[in-house]
Amino acid sequence: MSISKKIFDKMQSTEIGNRLLEEPRYRIIASAACSFFINLLYALYNGGLGVANRSIWFITMCSYYIILSTMRFSAILCERKNNKAASDDMEYFVMKLSGGLLAALSFVLTGVIYISITENIATKHETIVMITIATYTFYKIVMAIIRAVKQRKNPSPLLAVIRSIGYADVAASILTLQRSMFASFGELTDGKAHTMNVLTGTAVCLFVLILGLSMIIKGKKKGK
Numbered sequence: 001m002s003i004s005k006k007i008f009d010k011m012q013s014t015e016i017g018n019r020l021l022e023e024p025r026y027r028i029i030a031s032a033a034c035s036f037f038i039n040l041l042y043a044l045y046n047g048g049l050g051v052a053n054r055s056i057w058f059i060t061m062c063s064y065y066i067i068l069s070t071m072r073f074s075a076i077l078c079e080r081k082n083n084k085a086a087s088d089d090m091e092y093f094v095m096k097l098s099g100g101l102l103a104a105l106s107f108v109l110t111g112v113i114y115i116s117i118t119e120n121i122a123t124k125h126e127t128i129v130m131i132t133i134a135t136y137t138f139y140k141i142v143m144a145i146i147r148a149v150k151q152r153k154n155p156s157p158l159l160a161v162i163r164s165i166g167y168a169d170v171a172a173s174i175l176t177l178q179r180s181m182f183a184s185f186g187e188l189t190d191g192k193a194h195t196m197n198v199l200t201g202t203a204v205c206l207f208v209l210i211l212g213l214s215m216i217i218k219g220k221k222k223g224k
Helices: 003-012 015-022 024-053 056-079 084-118 127-150 157-185 191-223
Strands: none
Touching: 024 056, 024 157, 056 084, 056 157, 084 157, 084 191, 127 157, 157 191
């Protein structure tokens, strides 16, 4: 028996493992839960550095990850509600709440980008680390595209919320990757790099803002 077959059989023998294999919605919620814990850890990490170093940069990044954590937690909490009759109303409420938080997140990102550009703040990494970060970022992009294709006909408001949160996360990750690559492999203060950072940062902020506003509008229309 192959190792993959043993792992598959072991997962099927447990309730959680079986649901992960058989229920696509459960897999999406479980993935959102993992992302929630990762975002929360990043928020605590940046918050601690911000207080210790009195750094506006780290405090702003802490706010960014707190907002992402709040959105994902609200989606997870909504899924745990057992009142089926009120599930649609609850999901549309979460959609409007997440839309408002995404709109707020766009302004937080604007602050992050402004500080990072004006103070030339970017993290330098070794080549292997940068390759790992780039691989993970492209993995998130691919997964976001796959979920968008697979769930395009799924009417669930909650899954739409989780997808939108993922899009915002991917957009911010692309911006972070770009700045880190310029810092690691190029000259951060170079005119072309500066222009690309400004253009990419503006595009990301507008994308997140439009994403949030569209969720608020859709949540209000469908909620009625």
